[in-house]
Amino acid sequence: MASGFETEDDDDRGLISDRIRNALTDEIAAGTLAAGAALDEQQLADRFGASRTPVREALRQLAAGGLVELRARRGGVVARMTPERIMDMFETVAEIEAVCVRLATYRMTPLERSRLIELHELSRPIAESGDVDAYDNFNRQFHETIYHATHNGFLAEQAIAIRNRLNAFRRTQLRQGERLSRSRDEHEAIMQAIAEGDGEMASRRMRAHMLNAATSLSRFIEANKPA
Amino acid sequence: MASGFETEDDDDRGLISDRIRNALTDEIAAGTLAAGAALDEQQLADRFGASRTPVREALRQLAAGGLVELRARRGGVVARMTPERIMDMFETVAEIEAVCVRLATYRMTPLERSRLIELHELSRPIAESGDVDAYDNFNRQFHETIYHATHNGFLAEQAIAIRNRLNAFRRTQLRQGERLSRSRDEHEAIMQAIAEGDGEMASRRMRAHMLNAATSLSRFIEANKPA
DNA sequence: GACCTGTTTCTTGTATGCAAATTAGTCCTG
DNA sequence: CAGGACTAATTTGCATACAAGAAACAGGTC
Missing domain, CATH: 1.20.120.530 (GntR ligand-binding domain-like)
Incomplete structure (x- = not known):
């Protein structure tokens, strides 16, 4: 409200990792990515037309936010909510x-x-x-x-x-x-x-x-x- | 308490990015890294004997935790607390x-x-x-x-x-x-x-x-x- | 037939290299 | 001398390549 610079919210312009993070957040919110679904880095990278690096960063951020659970060397899954x-x-x-x-x-x-x-x-x-x-x-x-x-x-x-x-x-x-x-x-x-x-x-x-x-x-x- | 495998807490063995994250957390907590201090990725990488990749991941995690402020393409600084x-x-x-x-x-x-x-x-x-x-x-x-x-x-x-x-x-x-x-x-x-x-x-x-x-x-x- | 074990394959974790962007430094102009 | 613009250097962001660990599978043994 106070900061009214961006034309919309965020998408398309800017950091790729942010775009991926936002997209994944939306998909998890919408249920497109079901709880418990495995998140393969390469697969996501291909889907977003990027490399694994920004995908990894996005996943870390989502994990910090609690939307994704990350186990070391075992990849991430959409947080399963009981x-x-x-x-x-x-x-x-x-x-x-x-x-x-x-x-x-x-x-x-x-x-x-x-x-x-x-x-x-x-x-x-x-x-x-x-x-x-x-x-x-x-x-x-x-x-x-x-x-x-x-x-x-x-x-x-x-x-x-x-x-x-x-x-x-x-x-x-x-x-x-x-x-x-x-x-x-x-x-x-x-x-x-x-x-x-x-x-x-x-x-x-x-x-x-x-x-x-x-x-x-x-x-x-x-x-x-x-x- | 329930999981009593590790000899100590975490350090030295395991993921490098986690080691860096823990080390930085400790240094910020101890004040070794003063608030507002710039966090150069290459410099930190050299200091920890690693590459920039795990340093970046550690910084992202710290940013998510609020310890570090990250501005796009401008690097990170230790969060300045008023x-x-x-x-x-x-x-x-x-x-x-x-x-x-x-x-x-x-x-x-x-x-x-x-x-x-x-x-x-x-x-x-x-x-x-x-x-x-x-x-x-x-x-x-x-x-x-x-x-x-x-x-x-x-x-x-x-x-x-x-x-x-x-x-x-x-x-x-x-x-x-x-x-x-x-x-x-x-x-x-x-x-x-x-x-x-x-x-x-x-x-x-x-x-x-x-x-x-x-x-x-x-x-x-x-x-x-x-x- | 079930279970253990060695191997293979796949995925994640890390390193390195390259491109874009920002910053600082210098030179020119008013 | 101050201000601005151009250039150069540093730094981040991303891509690719490589290594290490984990899961899956096959084979053999009990």
């Missing part, structure tokens, strides 16, 4: 978000507060329209606004990193219509607590909000993964 | 630790509880002796025991990762004698809250405990960094 681990990640995100909203409540500037209120107001028509992608986009903005309002850059970075890491594994789904309006209602409750300056209350409501989303996903996984 | 950022990191650790101890209070098994009590008892003579290294070691065990008692593997990993990241920047210092006994007193208060099953109380006390440590470090930085 339902337990996904729940652990969701709980962690929920707790971190709860921390963020508490700090944000006590520290946000009037400008940040009005920006958040504005965002929240904008979400009403989106939730009513049922446009999941649009709501997803709004939702990310809403939460990231809160991260930054903590005035703790490191915490904000961590929150975004973990959130992205989780996003990469939720595939395309979690698109149950009724969840949208409930999500907005929960945001509403959080906004009210923020408005009252009650960080603890906002924190508890945020935690509940995130855990509701987790439960929703959990049900989806349960339903779609028989094994 | 006092603000260090405080942000400390606050983040404090909040995460607070989350951990709350969850741990509600979820720890009797075995984990007795292990923690045992550890805490052991710390009394260490704190009295004033052996900072020994107390440091105990302290790490104490906190990591709490992480694992959350029964959330992902959260525990995150907590350890952030804690390590912070450790790498505190140089050799923070060795003021009086801090030891105060630290143990604070642990005592946390243990009491855990014993009473009051996770919220334990959480608040843990947060205060960590912020005290941060303030202590902050004072040190203020005193030793004139610029």
